[in-house]
Amino acid sequence: MSDKQTQRNMEQVTRQGTGLAIITESPSEMAGSGRKTPRTEQETEERECTSLKEHIAKFGDGTTFHGVRFVTDYKLHFLRRLVWVCIVGGMTGYLLYGISISIMTYYQRPVSSVVKINYVREIPFPAVTFCNYNQWKKSQVPPDFLDAVRSLNPANKSPVDVEYLKSHNVMNLRDRLINDTHQIEDMLLECTFKAANCSADNFTRIFTDFGLCYSFNDDPEDVYYIHQSGSHNALFMKINVEQQEYIFGENNAAGIKLLVHPQGQRPLVKELGIAVSPGYETLVGVQIKQVLNLKEPYESNCTDGDLRFSNNYTVPLCQYEHRIKNIQERCSCRDMRHPGDKDEDECPLSKYYTCLLPAEANFAAKDKSYDCQVPCNLTIYDTRVSFAYYPGQHHLDELTRMTNRTESDIRKNVLDVRIYFEELSFQKIQEIPSYEFTSLQSSIGGYMGLLIGASLITMFEFLDFILVTTATYLMKNREVKRLKGNRVRGKEDRHEGSTTNTEERPYFIQK
Template sequence: MSSQGRAPTKNILTNFASNTSAHGISKLTDKNGILLKLMWLLLLLGATGMIVYQVFGLINQYKRRPVNTQTSIENTQLTFPSVTMCNLNPVLNSEASKYNMYHVIERVAKYLNVPLSDFTNTDAAPSSDNYNFSDVNFQTDDPLDESILEFQLEMQSFSFDGLEEISQKFESFVISCTFGGVDCDNGNFTVTFDQDYGLCYTFPSKSENQTQGNFIFNAGPLYGLKLILNVDQNEYLPFITTSAGVRLQIHEFGSRPYMLELGQSLSTGFETQIGVKPVVYKRQPHPYGTCDDSGKYESVLECERNCLATLIEDSCGCTRQQQQEDDPDLEMCGSKNIPCIKDIIKEKQSGKIKCDVACRSTCRVYDFQKQVSMTRWPANHYDPAIKFKVRKWAENFKTDVFNDENSRDNLLSINVYFSELSLQTIEEEPAYEFASLLSDFGGQLGLWMGISVLSICEVLELFYLLMANCFKPRPRVSSSSVTDLKS
């Protein structure tokens, strides 16, 4: 037989079994009895089965992409959060009465059979005779709720400058403001618009040149933001504003507030102490989690609001957003669109309609743990001091909205501060990565058969030899050998 010819496959396999570093395989080629060879064959098959079983379990665990959650607390200086506050009354009653939006209130007054003369500051209100109320039928089953939504839609039709003219001014809203014991004024606040509460004020102000907030080096009420606010109930809108107080939200500096969803309502006649402690949540994106790391939305609430606005625009043909960049010709929603808007909200709530893109929580969420305490304010024996302070304030701004009885009806005190100077971070990290999978995979191979990476290389070499042997020519039988066989 020529040395270049094809070798018997049995010889190649026998040579591999005799020389491989994998345990147990060489026992199949030893000159042992058939019973021992059969025993080792069963052991090898059993070990191979256990390897396959364990490896599939490891792969399934890796495909689940588990995460571990770690919590760390760092004591450090902190950036004071943004504090946004809105009067629950979005528009002054005396100013609203000068505009066509007041027909909403007049229609409710006629429906309830309540004269507007029962309310203060309605002397300038147009007479109901100026409006054609052939009937007072409403489009939905809840006239009061419908009227509130209709008034909000009318309010949104105003420009930002127009709203500043008819809403409560900062000077009449904020009676006293101190931050860390230092007085603050309207220059420390930014004016924003909220579609539910009208004009709101955010402390501290944020401009293009100011990218960082105020650093806090001490915890406690003495180093926080202390406010005395005047909601001026004499100017509350009849039938539209349902409660007296302010809406307040504490959020990360520079971020957008969501007053309706995340704000808390604070009542007049109370002092509210709010101690906050920041918490940062860091989640893993795909494939370990489902959070959104695209950066398209600041929060899941922004996505949800954008989704609802898009559904209203597509179905009702109008928009509730003051600035519509995609379609500047899209008209603002009005009273005629209220049934459609309510139907969209109900269908979205019931799951009949959904957004084109599922809204997911962002991978980084900055939140605050809050400790809130409230006490009746001012105390009876402290009331004269507050009234003295209010009178001095009223003299400066030439206003007279207070008397000796109504301080608790119009005023509230708020103190926002860090309860402790610590930043808590709750972070997800992969619990089982590819390196761990390889390590466990190698452990199973070594445990059951003593196989290493080099042993796997030997198997690859075996496949190479078998394939190469297939392409070699078969051995030829010489003519002399044939003659010898015939003889």
């Protein structure tokens, strides 16, 4: 045994009495004893890099993403791999572009309109409302009131004496108009419906934007039905407009204003009605359209909103109610033609000139628009009007004998009107989504299959690869940091317990 070995053994025996043994071994002895030498930091990083490449290559060989295996195969030539990188990158970019276009199209909520003609065995007959162009009968009102009404005629260009209007102010105009207007019993000379006689009892009195009018078949609980089309299965009315009773009012024409509309819907005769003139036979052919719109988030953004004065919601009725509200707020009273509660004050005659007419003109001039959404379910009665000269000469002679009227009187006052269905059918126009979520799925799947030959499972493969690789890297990185920390602490311990022999590395073992 050499002197150095003997000295080390003596030092070991000497320190055993303190309960702590110091064993020193040189690096060569550590290698000779079979103990593993810690890797250097560079070796660890190189090993990690090699492991990551192997992991990527293994993923590329097994993924269903076409072309990736040519990119991750490190055995291939660099140029070939570069070409495949360009191909895979280009296809992936085009895929992302196609997916973004599909998603934007989906959120634009495009719709298509489906038009279908539905033939039925019976069809509900519409409500028919008509109004005489003249509201106040000349024989029913005093002369001073006639002058006051004449001053309110929009065609009147002469100055209006406001003091005169105030001195002849009339309250409760609605009640007075009911008694002083043209009565249905006087105007309706003849009436038939489906070849059966009807009378004034089949009509109800109603106030509209045109004034006092009369409606046929307007009860939603008791609707008449038609089983055959054509002008013989129609509502026929022979009406005397009583032109000799006309005075200067809001209208300068003679005849009736007629509107075909659904039951329960307030008739806007002034805005939407058709004019029917005396001296003609007027044929009104009717066709039904049913329009079904889509709610939000689609562009039509329809509503089933409620209205105050109508059971059915339409855009014109919504705007009409806004106009009523605007005028009432400005004038603090209600036009006799407008609907409202009984406790709301009606405007006197003088206010029509000083407030009501200017407020309505101002409302129209400013073209005020309100957010009136389209209805989700809308029934429209389209009308096609045709005329014939009435009465013909052969019939005129008979009428003059039967009614004791002159030819001039008949041509000025009498008109015939027929309202009928052209066909027992209705046209249904329905909005349907043209690009739903299933369409979006199909578009994305088509792009993926066409460009990269992948499916939704491929996305989970990438997700699995990313998660596993990231977790492995983090664990290895933590292990490397731990080894570095141990190495630093070992160096500090060796520095504190170092001996004169710098080639030895002490290890402390608790006895």
